[in-house]
Amino acid sequence: MRCVLITGAAGFIGSHTSLLLLNAGYKLFLLDNFSNSSPISLNRIARLSKLSNNEVKERISIIKGDIRNLSLLERTFLTAKSQGEKITSVIHFAGLKAVGESFEKALDYWETNVGGTLTLLKAMEKNDCRTIVFSSSATVYGQSTQDSLIETDPVSPINPYGATKAAIERMLTNIAGCNSHTTPKQKSPSGWRIACLRYFNPAGAHPSGEIGEDPRNIPNNLFPLINQVGVGRRESLTIFGNDWPTIDGTGIRDYVHVMDIAEGHKAALDMLMLSEPICLILNLGTGKGTSVLELIEIFKLSTGIEIKYKFGPRRMGDSAISLANPKEALKYINWKSKRTLSDICRDGWNWQTSNPKGYDDAYSKD
Numbered sequence: 001m002r003c004v005l006i007t008g009a010a011g012f013i014g015s016h017t018s019l020l021l022l023n024a025g026y027k028l029f030l031l032d033n034f035s036n037s038s039p040i041s042l043n044r045i046a047r048l049s050k051l052s053n054n055e056v057k058e059r060i061s062i063i064k065g066d067i068r069n070l071s072l073l074e075r076t077f078l079t080a081k082s083q084g085e086k087i088t089s090v091i092h093f094a095g096l097k098a099v100g101e102s103f104e105k106a107l108d109y110w111e112t113n114v115g116g117t118l119t120l121l122k123a124m125e126k127n128d129c130r131t132i133v134f135s136s137s138a139t140v141y142g143q144s145t146q147d148s149l150i151e152t153d154p155v156s157p158i159n160p161y162g163a164t165k166a167a168i169e170r171m172l173t174n175i176a177g178c179n180s181h182t183t184p185k186q187k188s189p190s191g192w193r194i195a196c197l198r199y200f201n202p203a204g205a206h207p208s209g210e211i212g213e214d215p216r217n218i219p220n221n222l223f224p225l226i227n228q229v230g231v232g233r234r235e236s237l238t239i240f241g242n243d244w245p246t247i248d249g250t251g252i253r254d255y256v257h258v259m260d261i262a263e264g265h266k267a268a269l270d271m272l273m274l275s276e277p278i279c280l281i282l283n284l285g286t287g288k289g290t291s292v293l294e295l296i297e298i299f300k301l302s303t304g305i306e307i308k309y310k311f312g313p314r315r316m317g318d319s320a321i322s323l324a325n326p327k328e329a330l331k332y333i334n335w336k337s338k339r340t341l342s343d344i345c346r347d348g349w350n351w352q353t354s355n356p357k358g359y360d361d362a363y364s365k366d
């Protein structure tokens with residue numbers, strides 16, 4: 001059985017990807033310190049998978065812990081061995097991800113994101129596991145006003161969060177023995193199999209409404225904020241800037257359904273497992289841009305809910321446009337997004353209305 005360690009598994013993208021891999025027959029070691037998530041998401045993955053209790057016990061091991069803890073990581077690899085399994089790959093989601101917060105807590109971001117990844121890679125190498133899919137981000141590109149971003153575009157992040165993602169990409173291309181960090185596919189002379197997936201704006205939720213995005217603090221991303229305003233958890237939405245050089249002055253982003261992103265991870269992992277040692281750097285986006293005001297309108301058309309908003313100043317570290325050219329992902333891992341913005345709004349709203357207070361809902365059945 002293919003055995004995968006997933007860090008940050010309880011989080012937004014980690015939970016959706018874990019469910020997908022569970023249903024595809026993988027054995028999963030799910031590691032999270034729950035600093036920005038709830039263990040309830042992992043119970044729900046087990047429930048949604050429709051596996052029997054015994055199968056769940058056999059196929060899921062949950063590890064509460066931190067990626068900066070080397071001995072914990074080593075114990076995880078050993079536990080797999082003691083069960084007659086070998087962790088042969090890692091999907092690495094764990095990390096801090098709020099652009100604004102990364103200015104105030106830059107050291108924490110470097111410690112968790114870069115330091116944590118370094119520790120993870122040491123544990124992997126020691127245990128002869130050299131396959132990793134890493135959550136990178138469109139923020140590595142920095143300021144953009146162009147139509148779409150391609151992997152060969154310059155890496156020049158404009159906030160500490162993006163800088164940590166760019167540094168991790170460099171670390172990964174270095175250990176792969178590759179020269180470039182802007183080439184979509186390179187051979188790895190050192191024998192690693194690596195995919196850095198640069199997500200644009202993941203949004204939406206699993207169509208069941210059982211798992212979704214539930215950040216612990218004020219959401220950093222637009223989509224959960226819209227949902228929280230819609231459900232009455234927040235009074236109104238503040239739009240950061242209406243003077244950007246875009247069609248209506250608000251920022252343009254490339255929203256991609258979280259289930260499409262989950263499928264991108266499976267596609268990348270399956271490709272790495274079959275291929276010679278390589279390092280992939282790929283955009284995961286739709287190639288379609290949507291402004292904040294357009295998203296509010298599409299949300300209203302999809303859900304019937306009107307979102308109250310006001311304009312505020314631009315937010316430090318943001319850019320006018322962030323739009324993917326996703327053609328390399330199609331070429332190298334045969335992935336493209338399938339779901340629409342209406343699907344994102346419908347599924348995200350279904351999650352939010354089924355769980356108005358997220359996983360902490362007092363009426364939660366878990």
Ligand SMILES: NC(=O)c1ccc[n+]([C@@H]2O[C@H](COP(=O)([O-])OP(=O)(O)OC[C@H]3O[C@@H](n4cnc5c(N)ncnc54)[C@H](O)[C@@H]3O)[C@@H](O)[C@H]2O)c1
Binds near residue numbers: 009038067138200201
């Ligand atoms: N959601 C986005 O818009 C987006 C866009 C681009 C890239 N990413 C990246 O994708 C990854 C997953 O994002 P997400 O939206 O699911 O975020 P998330 O916060 O929901 O998930 C991250 C998970 O990592 C866990 N975690 C954090 N620090 C940890 C540590 N030191 N040890 C163990 N676990 C830890 C958190 O508890 C959380 O469950 C992150 O690395 C993020 O930077 C996200």
